[in-house]
Amino acid sequence: MSEDSKVSGSSESADFEVEQLIKAVKTQGLVDDIVDGVYLGLLAICIIFIFMFAVFTPDLYELFPFFSYLASLFSKIPNVVLNFGTFYPEIISYLKSLLLSFPKNLDEFKALSVLYNSHISEFLSAIDYKTVILVFSWGAYVWHAYLDIRQRDMLHQIYRPPQIKSLVSRKAFLEANTYGLDKSSLKMMQSLFEQIKLTLAFYYDVLPLIWHYTGSFMHSKLGLGPEYEITHAILFFVFTTLINTISSIPFDLYGTFVVEAKHGFNNQTVSLFVTDLLKTILLVSTLGPLVLSGLLWTINKTGDNFYYYVMLFMMLVQFIGITIFPTLIQPLFNKFQPLEQGDLKSAIEALASRVDYPLKKLYVIDGSKRSSHSNAYMYGFFKNKRIVIFDTLLKQTNSQEVCAILAHELGHWKYNHVLKMLVAGQLQIFLIFYLFSLVIKQQKMYSDFNFTTMPVFIGFTLFQYLYIPLDSILTFFFNKLSRKNEFEADAFSKKLGYKEDLKQGLIKIHVENKGNLNPDKLYSAYHYSHPSLVERLRALDDPLVAPKSD
Template identity: 65%
Template sequence: MSSDHTEDSSLPTALHENATNEDIDALVKIVKTQSLVDDVIDGVYMGLLTISLLFILFVTAIGPQLGDLFPILQPVFLLFSHIVPFFKNIPSYVSSAPECFTTLISNLPTTLVEYQSLYYSFAQAFRTYLTILPYKQLILLFSWGAYLWDAYLDVRQRDMLHGVIRPSPIRSIVTRKAFLEANSYGLDKSSLKMVQSLLEQIKTTLVLYYDILPAFWNLVGEFMQSRLGFGPEHEITHSILFFIATSLVNSITSIPFDLYGTFVVEQKHGFNKQTVGLYIADFFKTLALTASFGSLILAGLLYTITKTGENFYLYVMIFMMVIQLIGITIFPTLIQPLFNKFTPLEDGELKTSIENLAARLEFPLKKLYVVDGSKRSGHSNAYMYGFFKNKRIVLYDTLLKQTSIEEVCAILAHELGHWKMNHVIKMLFISQIQIFVIFYLFSLVIVQKKLYTDFGFTSMPIFVGFMLYQYLYQPVDSVVTYYFNKLSRKHEFEADAFSNSLGYHEQLKQGLIKIHLENKGNLNPDSLYSAYHYSHPPLVERLNALDRPATPYHSKSD
């Protein structure tokens, strides 16, 4: 019997779980079992390997005639025929590199006028290039590239989830039963995600390839004209109706996956608390909010673009910043109360401890709420909101059940660390730069008629152009997402260190462990998957960082 069957005596008492060998063996069997999704993955790997070997064989045996025999492979063959000579010529490239570099340096602009001339020449060449791009092929390529990248990361993560032996860094943190339960939960979520992602990608491909978007756009236009009496000159109204119609279609097609995720996966692992009636009510509330608020934002965005000329991206950045600030304000005060009940935290030791913590940090706390998250899920959370001197803290009732008073304070000290170090403001500022880049690049694409005609459009609606542009932006978005998550993880480490400096070292560690275990979070994520997808560092990294020496925090009054 593996030594990993034995529960570690080093585990904190609160984290010990009674589990028989039969329980462990049953969980091991579940985690190690290869599902249909795994069989498909293995089949795809074998298929790709076989195709690659056959291709190499054909190239070797038939050579230049391959493109003539299989016209569909002509682009691939041309690519391959250029790759081989490139690698053969690498030595000559290396030997000539110093001379080329010297020539490049000597030809660089030396004055501001020359730099401006170079910029305008490049910009003009780039705009000319945009007029001849094969947009449909490019968008389909980027769409599948993004999907395959995500699928590759999912497969790497799935391989880790099939592990049944705890890595040594986490053996002192969790029992083997908790580790296996977390992996079982992760595998079920992974299976659902991979199936849904594949079907969504197929749907997207069919919609784009067979020009379903212009057909749907025209259908909405006919409805608008026949029922509302508005002609094609009312583009904003047309776009809003199109947005509502596509949102409705997407919401309906996602229902089977939402139902399975909620009432099968979450139910199986003890998280779901929703009833069917509550699910239906939430569905229609979400749809109504999407249609109403989404339509208002879309109308404002389109109006801003149409009224501010070719430099609209500057005004759109301001508009989106205002929308973000309004969203931060109204979401917890107007929108979330439609789904959850907020009650003031009762007087007692917990309230007193939180108020003392806020006073120590000079945090302008006005209200303390408990939200009934348990009526939908067993997952826990805590957050704060509000501007200036009007701050509020919200605790999920599940968090209060899972952790002690000191651990709740340690977790809130982490959240207050975000406030103290202005992390929200910093991320908000960086997001404005991102919005500027997105809409500046969009300003170059929006005027390209070929973008629309390649997909069967006879007009150039701005909203449709932005929908198509998002596929072109996907490669940039992938890089931006990685760095946003990297910055977010840095902020999480800093907030942990802040809580640590307040003297909550052990309490924060125990609180993080409990929350992670109660939520069955991934305890051994793939490094590349977590780097790309996780906005929070893996648990082990956070615990290791907390063990570093911390400088005690001193308030101004100390």
């Protein structure tokens, strides 16, 4: 066979693969049309329910007079447009009244705080908690479904957008899209299943049934009475965790042995999958009760202002977790081996020395044992730092690109990004438990779900669904902060002279891992803690994006 015929055959084969990928992307179009209709219908129903809840809950206006003002303001919009000059003084007058109502000294602040707490308590005691939680839960579900639909529209594109045309081949673009569609389909089905399961559990009062069952078990088998609430909560936690784990196994199996295998990522065997599952259940059933018992003990022993102490407790838990995960837990699942002597190890050690990173050990982890996805990370406190590189990353990139990626990770260390995110996380924990303190003693929240007592763990479980709207808002903030950190870490790698190597490394990682090359902006803002590939490459090429000063 001549060289020309070989080239021609290779070209025809590549064209055929592209055509097959285009068909795969288009095939899911009809299914998406049906799914879109269902989800948009659910979205409309959810909006109607939320509107009805707001309209028929006048207590909202009593608790937050500003809502009432907004309602009257909206009714006056036509007048504002036609005669803004006469309406402007009314707005100024209202803003002045708000400023004048602010407390001017500590006594006024205390009086206002007492009044505020009284209004809050009165309002919270009148809520139909089951209805509110179901509305919030379905609202969050429909919101996520809406984002998924937007993202699937992007994944159905068969032509590369101009901004990535020069970066990846059309085949790589289509492969990433088909992988994204398959993952999205599985995710949407699992989300629907979980939402229906949750709704049925609330509607048929499954939680109080499990609480009663575990209480009876504790009394009959362990000889413990209802005063052992922490033990009861641990039994409830373990039982519900097992139920949730078992119900998710079919989706995990399909995701691993169908979706991941179809796209060439899965390297797991069934026996390894089962072993990992059993190890995970054992760890959760062991470590979970330890954390839970400490949390409940802290809440029970520290009074109404328990949220201060809970924040300190959770801070301790986080630091312990950061310490033991890479040294005790991950070795249960992966093997760590020192990086062999050679040019790469010398280059990494030189890089660490260059930025004064106290590197003590350098490991390679057998990530390929389970998946072809790649990664690298650092851990350790003070002068005992370690770097871990997945063996898959070493296969996908060259030595200079590995150093560029590690320079990015060193940027996170240099700018204290981990510490900053930990502080932000602690503030969120404080907010969560402060808000929980407002409802922890609301007997109606428990009785609405047919609980005859007020267990703290049950209260916190229910509260998490009340927190959903605020959590959705904070998700945008935390992702924004995380993406800012990623840009700074990229700029640090660029500062060290790895600009082109980092760009090539990022492109290779995205192509090899079939990452989302063209995400929907709103979907990305809500779900992604990292900027998109295009955004990162654009920032690296922008001379105005300078690294932070040391």
